[in-house]
Amino acid sequence: MALDSGAASPSSPSGAPTSCAPPASCVPGALRIPARLACLDRVAEFVLGLGARAALPDSSLYRLRLAADELATNIVMHGYRGATGEISVDGGIDPDQVWVRFEDDAPAFDPRQGMRAPALDVPLAERQIGGLGVFLAFTAVDSFEYELVAGRNVSTLVMRRPARAAGPGTG
Amino acid sequence: MTFDVRLRVNERVATIELAGELDASSAGRFHETIDEAAATGSIELVIRAEKLAYMSSAGLRSLVFARQKMGDDVRIAVVGATEPVAHTIRLAGFDHSIDLIDA
Numbered sequence: 001m002a003l004d005s006g007a008a009s010p011s012s013p014s015g016a017p018t019s020c021a022p023p024a025s026c027v028p029g030a031l032r033i034p035a036r037l038a039c040l041d042r043v044a045e046f047v048l049g050l051g052a053r054a055a056l057p058d059s060s061l062y063r064l065r066l067a068a069d070e071l072a073t074n075i076v077m078h079g080y081r082g083a084t085g086e087i088s089v090d091g092g093i094d095p096d097q098v099w100v101r102f103e104d105d106a107p108a109f110d111p112r113q114g115m116r117a118p119a120l121d122v123p124l125a126e127r128q129i130g131g132l133g134v135f136l137a138f139t140a141v142d143s144f145e146y147e148l149v150a151g152r153n154v155s156t157l158v159m160r161r162p163a164r165a166a167g168p169g170t171g
Numbered sequence: 172m173t174f175d176v177r178l179r180v181n182e183r184v185a186t187i188e189l190a191g192e193l194d195a196s197s198a199g200r201f202h203e204t205i206d207e208a209a210a211t212g213s214i215e216l217v218i219r220a221e222k223l224a225y226m227s228s229a230g231l232r233s234l235v236f237a238r239q240k241m242g243d244d245v246r247i248a249v250v251g252a253t254e255p256v257a258h259t260i261r262l263a264g265f266d267h268s269i270d271l272i273d274a
Binding site for chain 1: 172192194195196225227228229231232234235238239243254255259262263264265267268269
């Protein structure tokens with residue numbers, strides 16, 4: 001049996017690819033995407049592009065992408081909870097670090113409140129794995145900050161750049 | 172981003188091959204394939220992960236689902252996972268009940 005690739009899952013029917021396009025007013029270098037799982041590929045593309053420009057090592061790049069993916073998924077699933085909404089993503093490169101910031105208008109929610117470390121002593125079949133995604137995100141990056149700013153949820157991920165990769169910042 | 176999943180069954184060993192990127196939007200197809208594998212009555216589930224470039228916590232959720240669907244008597248092995256994917260599995264402690272095997 002073989003299945004073709006695609007971003008859609010049974011729970012998120014595939015829309016037209018253009019449905020994830022940012023509005024015309026979107027600032028270059030930043031993203032505004034609908035809060036839908038099918039649109040989160042664009043977050044990965046943004047983060048991977050940013051990390052590549054910052055010359056992050058492969059392992060750091062993977063972890064930054066993982067953290068961004070988990071955080072964005074968390075906003076869709078536990079922030080908006082299926083309601084229509086948007087996620088804004090921007091980021092930058094400083095001499096010593098790369099940062100990625102998420103903003104959304106979902107009800108106020110610190111993603112760290114839902115974080116749970118793995119219950120290593122519980123048999124796998126009985127595991128409650130809610131909160132594991134945020135745990136992965138939190139442990140993957142060097143810094144994870146949350147603020148409620150003017151009613152918006154703002155989360156910022158930071159990954160340090162190795163000294164040899166540091167160059168002129170573009171962010 | 173692409174994801175591909177294939178199932179084959181040979182002498183009561185179900186093998187699922189994963190390729191590409193396993194995240195919240197693609198995990199549903201992995202779940203469906205696990206369902207199909209569980210229905211074959213196999214005594215072992217082998218998940219080939221050599222071509223799995225990326226796995227988020229959605230993939231961990233799939234592994235929990237696999238353990239629940241296949242039952243305690245079925246051996247589940249993840250073969251050939253890349254270091255970051257294997258690291259995620261170990262970080263969650265899933266390597267206690269799923270065998271992580273180098274290709």
